[in-house]
Each structure stands twice: as structure tokens, then as C-alpha cells.
Amino acid sequence: LAKTTQPISMDSYEGQEVNITCSHNNIATNDYITWYQQFPSQGPRFIIQGYKTKVTNEVASLFIPADRKSSTLSLPRVSLSDTAVYYCLVGDPPYSSASKIIFGSGTRLSIRP
């Protein structure tokens, strides 16, 4: 399973766009990239998943360059409620029964008024 590296913490302000970059230099051909969000004393929550280029949903965008050795989670116009830990994960194709999701240390995002 590919190891991921992401910043330990980030700070931003309400209304700003926040970009969290994750490095995964050893990503395998079949690996997918997934991001989860976790609030204190709760289980992580799925944000977005992608394989290449760009993926967008109602809460975030995920940018993946052609070499797939990194990815960037983009949160538009953050609010105080976006304060959480964000995990970047790389692993088996999601449709695989053998797919196992391994979490790293995550990025602690703090949003200020």
C-alpha cells in the first residue's frame, strides 16, 4: 500500500479556499485516492475519491496531476464547521473485495473567524 505524506496542520479563515496537498510517490497503477474528514469523537466521513485528473462534488474538488504522485483536496469558501482532521488515503480499487483503507496521520485544519 502506498504511503502518503501530508502536512500535520493548516490554518485558514472563514470564506477562504483551502488546498491540502498529499504526496504519494509510490502509488500503484490500480490505486485510487480517497479523502476522509473526521471531527472529534466521531468516525471519519468520506469526502471525495478519484483516480486521475479532476473530480468535483458538492463539498470539495480533488486535483490529481498526470503522474499521480500527489493530489490536492480543495475546499471552497471554508466555514468554522470545516475545522477537522483530513486524511488522504491511497489503496486498492474501491470495487475490490480485498480493498483495505489505511489511514495516515492526517492534516489538522483549523478555521478562524
Added chain:
Amino acid sequence: ETGVTQSPTHLIKTRGQQVTLRCSSQSGHNTVSWYQQALGQGPQFIFQYYREEENGRGNFPPRFSGLQFPNYSSELNVNALELDDSALYLCASSLSGTGSTGELFFGEGSRLTVL
């Protein structure tokens, strides 16, 4: 609200005891995974069950064992509890198979304190 329920929510045990944690999966999900999360750390993968068979295990000793039942609910058993087993134990259900996103749906966790 993920549809995944865990019990108990909190419990206290003493060193050497045994504990069983339970998880009800989201309806229709065939895969369950268990994670251990110590304070301030990311969730650590314990093992995964797919259709009642263990099909993946993290770096945890054999005293951590599990079961998945025909209705896809699951149990995590920990024997000979140690102080370092104090953590939040998270259960996640998902649907494996063609067309699935593999999204994990987590419960609220069971917080275990070992004294």
C-alpha cells in the same frame, strides 16, 4: 447518520480482562472493517471481513479477533487487555463489488478504557 451502530459506546475494563465490541452494518453492506484510534492519532486498521471471512489484517496480535455474521453484523474481541488497548474502536461498513465506490461508513465508535 451513517446507519452503522456500535455498542457499547463507552466501557471500562481492567488489565487482563476480555472485551467484545459489536457493530451493526448499514443495510446491504457486505464488508466490515475495524479500526483502533488512540488519542491524537489516525485510525489504525485492525482487520476486515467480507462475507463472513477475514480478508485482510493489520499489524495487530492474535488476541484481537473478530467475527462477521450472516446478516453482516460484526464483533471485535480483544483478549488479555493491556493498558495500551485504551482507544476509540471504530467499525466501518462498505459494499464491495463492481460499481461500488468502496466508501466506508463509520459508526460513532466504542471508547474502551483499560485500567
